[in-house]
Amino acid sequence: xxxxxxxxxxxxxxxxxxxxxxxxxxxxxxxxxxxxxxxxxxxxxxxxxxxxxxxxxxxxxxxxxxxxxxxxxxxxxxxxxxxxxxxxxxxxxxxxxxxxxxxxxxxxxxxxxxxxxxxxxxxxxxxxxxxxxxxxxxxxxxxxxxxxxxxxxxxxxxxxxxxxxxxxxxxxxxxxxxxxxxxxxxxxxxxxxxxxxxxxxxxxxxxxxxxxxxxxxxxxxxxxxxxxxxxxxxxxxxxxxxxxxxxxxxxxxxxxxxxxxxxxxxxxxxxxxxxxxxxxxxxxxxxxxxxxxxxxxxxxxxxxxxxxxxxxxxxxxxxxxxxxxxxxxxxxxxxxxxxxxxxxxxxxxxxxxxxxxxxxxxxxxxxxxxxxxxxxxxxxxxxxxxxxxxxxxxxxxxxxxxxxxxxxxxxxxxxxxxxxxxxxxxxxxxxxxxxxxxxxxxxxxxxxxxxxxxxxxxxxxxxxxxxxxxxxxxxxxxxxxxxxxxxxxxxxxxxxxxxxxxxxxxxxxxxxxxxxxxxxxxxxxxxxxxxxxxxxxxxxxxxxxxxxxxxxxxxxxxxxxxxxxxxxxxxxxxxxxxx
Numbered sequence: 001x002x003x004x005x006x007x008x009x010x011x012x013x014x015x016x017x018x019x020x021x022x023x024x025x026x027x028x029x030x031x032x033x034x035x036x037x038x039x040x041x042x043x044x045x046x047x048x049x050x051x052x053x054x055x056x057x058x059x060x061x062x063x064x065x066x067x068x069x070x071x072x073x074x075x076x077x078x079x080x081x082x083x084x085x086x087x088x089x090x091x092x093x094x095x096x097x098x099x100x101x102x103x104x105x106x107x108x109x110x111x112x113x114x115x116x117x118x119x120x121x122x123x124x125x126x127x128x129x130x131x132x133x134x135x136x137x138x139x140x141x142x143x144x145x146x147x148x149x150x151x152x153x154x155x156x157x158x159x160x161x162x163x164x165x166x167x168x169x170x171x172x173x174x175x176x177x178x179x180x181x182x183x184x185x186x187x188x189x190x191x192x193x194x195x196x197x198x199x200x201x202x203x204x205x206x207x208x209x210x211x212x213x214x215x216x217x218x219x220x221x222x223x224x225x226x227x228x229x230x231x232x233x234x235x236x237x238x239x240x241x242x243x244x245x246x247x248x249x250x251x252x253x254x255x256x257x258x259x260x261x262x263x264x265x266x267x268x269x270x271x272x273x274x275x276x277x278x279x280x281x282x283x284x285x286x287x288x289x290x291x292x293x294x295x296x297x298x299x300x301x302x303x304x305x306x307x308x309x310x311x312x313x314x315x316x317x318x319x320x321x322x323x324x325x326x327x328x329x330x331x332x333x334x335x336x337x338x339x340x341x342x343x344x345x346x347x348x349x350x351x352x353x354x355x356x357x358x359x360x361x362x363x364x365x366x367x368x369x370x371x372x373x374x375x376x377x378x379x380x381x382x383x384x385x386x387x388x389x390x391x392x393x394x395x396x397x398x399x400x401x402x403x404x405x406x407x408x409x410x411x412x413x414x415x416x417x418x419x420x421x422x423x424x425x426x427x428x429x430x431x432x433x434x435x436x437x438x439x440x441x442x443x444x445x446x447x448x449x450x451x452x453x454x455x456x457x458x459x460x461x462x463x464x465x466x467x468x469x470x471x472x473x474x475x476x477x478x479x480x481x482x483x484x485x486x487x488x489x490x491x492x493x494x495x496x497x498x499x500x501x502x503x504x505x506x507x508x509x510x511x512x513x514x515x516x517x518x519x520x521x522x523x524x525x526x527x528x529x530x531x532x533x534x535x536x537x538x539x540x541x542x543x544x545x546x547x548x549x550x551x552x553x554x555x556x557x558x559x560x561x562x563x564x565x566x567x568x569x570x571x572x573x574x575x576x577x578x579x
Contacts, residue, residue, distance in 0.1 A: 023173055026229060028187045031166045033222050034092070035191025036198060038159040040215045041099045042067050043199045045155070048103050048208050049148035050305070059148070066149050067156030074160025081161075084168040085233040091165065092223025093244055095158050100216025100251045102151045103209050107262045110144045163188055169230075204281045209258035217251050220244060272301065276378055280366035287382065300385060301494070302343060304428060311494040312389055315345055318492045320524040323349035323424055325488065325502050325532055326458035328517050329510035332421040335359075337413075337450065339406045339438075341426035342367035344390030347399055350424065351391070352523035358399045359420075365403040368394060372401075407437050410446050423451050425459040429563060430470065436557040439474060444481035448505060456510055457483065457503045464489045464499035464538070467566030471499050472549045473559050478503045480551045486511045488535040511536050 042064055050059035081087035167184045203211040224244060231237060254261075263277050272288035279285075286303040302309040310318065323346055327333050334356040338346050342362030350358055362368050369375050372394045373383040387395070394401055402409060406427075425447070430439050437443060444457075451457055459478065464471040464487070471487070479485040483503030492498045502510040511533070519529045552559040 023229065024170060026225070027166055027169060027173075028183070030222050030226055031162065031184060031187045032191035032194065033218065034095075034159075034162050035188040036195030037095075037099070037215050037219045037222075038071075038162075039192045039195030040199050040203060040211065041095075041102075041155055041159070042152075043196075043203070044099075044208060044212050044215070045102060045106075045148060045152045048106060049152075062149060063152045067152045067159070070153040070156030071160030074157040075164050077157070078161040078164035081165075083233075083235060084165040084172070085230050086235045087161065088165040088169065089223060089227050089230070089234045089237075089240055091158055091161055092219055092226065093240065093247055095155065096216040096219035096223065096251065097247045098151070098155050098158070099219060100213045100247075100254055102155065103212045103262060104254065104258060106148050106151060109147045112144075207259040207262075207279050209262045210255060213251050213255040213258055217248070217255065220248055220251065270303070272299075275300075275382055276370070278366060278370075278375075278377060280364055282364045282366075285367065285370065297385075300389070307428070307431070308494060309428070310343065310345065314493045315389075316524075316526045317490065318495070318498065319345045319349045320527045321488070321490055321492075321498075321532070321535065322346060322426060322458055322460055322500055324522055324524050324527060325500070325510060325514060326422050326424060326456040327353045327523075328521055328529075328532070329456040329502065329504060329513040330422045330452075331454035332452070335420045336422045336424065337361075337420040338424045338426060339410075340428070341424065342371060343386075344368075344371045344394040346424055346426045347393040347396075348390045349524070350422075351393055351396060351398070355398065355421075358396075359402065360394070360399060361402045361404055361406050361409045363403065363405055368401050368403060407443060410443070410450065414446060414449055418450065419452050420450055421452050421455045423447050423455070423457040425457070427460065429462045429467075429567075430559045431563055431567070433557065433560050436552065436560055437554060439477065439552050439559050440554045440557070441477050441480045441551060442554050444478050444483070444503075448481050448483055448503075451505055453505050454507065455505060456513075459501045459503075461487065461499045461501045462563060463495065463497055463566075464542075465497045467563050468542075469549055469562035470559055470566055472543075472546050473552055473562050475501050476546070476549055477552045477559070484509045486536055487538075488532075489538070490531075490535045 045067070046060040046063035049063055078084075078087065163184055167180055170180055170184070199211075203215075206214075227234060227237065227240065227244075234240065263274070270286065270288050272290040274286055275289045276287035277285070284303075284305050286306075288301045288303070290299040290301070292299060297312075300312040327350065333350075333353045336350050336355045336358045338350065338358060338360040340362055341347060341360055342364060344360075347358055347360055360368075366375070370378055370383075371386050371390055373387040373392075375383065378386075393399060425438075427438055428435065430436065447457055457478075459474065461474040462470050475485050475487045478501050481503075483505060484507075485501060485503050486509050487499060487501050489497055489499040504510050504513065507513075508516075514529065514532060517529065522529050522532065549562075550556075550558040
């Protein structure tokens with residue numbers, strides 16, 4: 001029997017070592033998954049905060065900064081927890097419940113902050129001219145603006161505790177751990193990369209609340225595996241199991257019903273009834289309906305990321321003024337390129353001038369699908385209304401719809417030596433840094449190379465009064481690209497005073513060309529030639545100080561700052577004083 005004893009002892013040592021290694025592999029795998037979940041949480045909170053607060057750039061960068069700083073504080077705090085096994089097990093339960101319900105809580109707080117004043121007015125019969133927005137109401141609204149960051153800070157604090165706990169557990173498992181910090185942080189970074197890939201490839205195409213609850217359930221599963229593996233080293237384990245069952249039930253409810261709940265709360269932010277809502281891969285699309293008295297049709301309004309894009313009550317004014325001046329200023333109108341305009345309304349106006357072909361490039365296929373009447377989530381009556389509104393322009397045989405990045409698509413058109421008689425640029429306002437490239441000298445030079453020598457380019461250019469510096473900068477940027485530039489404006493009731501920029505390649509300016517066309521050349525239900533010509537007139541001091549306005553370039557973007565200053569800092573206030 002004695003000879004066999006060393007062999008058994010050796011097997012036992014080998015078995016213990018193998019078991020320790022398996023535990024370590026499990027720990028590192030859990031660390032990687034947890035890191036991936038953490039990155040997804042960061043993006044989820046930043047993404048949603050930007051949509052509800054209408055400040056995507058500030059929300060994204062601010063949220064990531066807040067969460068990273070909070071993670072550092074959490075990492076310091078982790079050393080105060082004596083038992084890392086208990087700490088990690090309970091930590092995953094806390095992270096999952098906060099991460100899985102954060103979107104719901106944010107939606108509730110923001111919605112309540114903006115709905116409460118209306119409820120008070122209705123309850124107490126207050127005159128509409130009396131705004132219930134002072135004192136506690138003002139404080140609540142200000143709280144709603146910072147509340148997403150508070151949630152981000154709390155969640156970041158707990159996520160930051162994961163790495164120290166895992167490192168201490170590895171030290172407890174091994175008698176000696178080589179490169180413990182490097183191994184743990186290495187797996188954390190790998191997990192962060194995996195989480196970023198999951199966000200881009202999966203989460204962006206899903207409703208945000210489904211992404212949040214699914215990530216939280218994965219976090220909960222991670223914690224459950226840890227509990228099973230290290231059951232004997234965790235305190236209050238029975239209470240933890242019950243808590244995890246409760247959290248799991250809650251998260252499954254959010255997974256299956258949360259999208260409906262969030263949409264209901266988001267709908268409270270709109271004055272009119274929400275009839276369509278879709279979180280696409282690129283943006284949030286919302287259509288609202290206002291029922292008006294009399295025999296007239298209801299009014300439909302489109303919002304992208306919370307910003308009004310058009311109202312059916314007056315969109316013909318906007319789109320006529322965007323399209324008609326360029327069509328009149330161009331010697332020919334056979335081939336037209338529309339950049340943006342996925343609602344088909346600009347295309348509708350262009351088709352009135354009987355072009356041979358229209359190429360429309362819009363990044364979001366969900367947008368063009370909605371306005372071609374092919375969106376299965378849109379009710380039949382709504383699809384019918386939308387195609388009636390754009391006169392089924394996107395289904396016209398002369399219209400080719402392309403869902404690509406306009407910046408890259410224009411490069412491809414130039415490589416193919418394509419040319420167009422008219423280019424219409426119907427992009428959103430430059431309210432996000434990512435849009436800067438589409439308002440730069442480089443992009444306008446590329447468009448200039450696309451347009452024929454006697455053609456014209458028209459560009460939506462924000463409000464000349466509420467964001468004057470941005471408006472003037474667009475004009476100067478187009479001129480820097482080598483075009484002869486005019487700017488014009490008119491009142492669109494839903495937007496207020498709005499402006500456009502028009503450029504011609506050589507010869508007479510657009511204004512001089514329009515003066516020479518016959519009066520009956522304008523194809524529009526709402527404007528005529530005299531109205532268009534009058535739109536080129538501005539108050540006498542309007543261009544004072546224009547020399548101080550900077551040109552927007554790829555390397556030195558200024559337009560976003562100008563737009564932000566006008567709309568966010570000055571809140572769209574216009575003064576006749578020169579600036």
